[in-house]
């Protein structure tokens with residue numbers, strides 16, 4: 001708030017001194033010219049952005065990123081940083097990489113509050129533990145945008161969530177797994193980071209769809225691989241030892257599926273044939289695996305959220321309200337189309 005107050009005082013002083021320079025000494029005139037300019041027409045974020053450039057007042061954003069746990073996360077980070085670099089005349093990005101630790105994200109948010117940024121962005125590594133620091137941001141008058149994962153807090157503590165419907169992703173994954181294995185057989189599930197909304201909800205969607213529609217499919221084991229390739233491989237190795245007769249594996253992201261595929265091959269089995277794979281994200285490497293016949297299906301989850309994030313931040317800076325959930329539109333891709341689309345993929 002300090003930065004914004006100072007800016008307002010400087011601007012008002014500049015206006016008054018300019019008017020004083022024009023020979024007007026009447027305090028009323030000076031006071032009148034210090035009033036805000038006539039209400040501008042509704043502007044688009046570009047025009048607003050140009051206005052902020054013209055006024056020299058940039059949109060200052062602090063973003064607390066989770067880390068670098070997956071190809072999807074790297075694609076999201078690139079989308080955010082590239083947008084800021086391409087719009088450096090109107091946008092200033094303070095970026096923090098939390099190395100997948102919530103305490104580092106909380107520290108980053110506190111420092112953004114100290115810096116008095118206009119908007120705080122956060123991909124919450126887990127859903128809980130945010131109430132206090134979100135309240136501090138609210139007290140400082142700084143809106144929070146949740147990006148790609150939700151937080152378990154009162155809706156009043158954040159401005160909007162920009163991201164996918166993870167429960168729907170889980171349901172779509174279940175339907176595709178059922179198709180791949182003919183509606184019956186034993187499968188395993190490799191979960192994302194414990195406590196992360198993307199993991200919790202992808203599990204809910206998948207498991208509930210299986211229970212409701214596919215009684216002849218049994219999930220014989222489910223364990224977290226923490227959204228990493230190494231984690232997916234390690235968990236799949238243990239699953240294969242204790243469940244030699246499984247016919248499918250559902251992974252909450254593609255990186256864990258790519259790790260599981262390595263484990264399946266090292267066990268002398270054929271991924272994509274002996275054991276069908278369904279995962280979520282739509283990263284380039286899973287399309288390569290599908291082209292090679294080693295993976296079967298990926299449910300897309302768009303990470304290229306940089307432009308939408310900054311446009312939403314600009315709207316919040318202008319005092320506009322935004323929808324509480326700005327939902328990503330995602331597709332689903334199976335191995336039969338992988339070769340046709342892989343070259344057009346943007347991440």
Ligand code: GZL
Nearest residue numbers: 069070072148149198227253
């Ligand atoms: C989804 C995002 C998840 C991705 C993973 O919005 O939070 O986190 O699916 C990433 O790849 O680690």
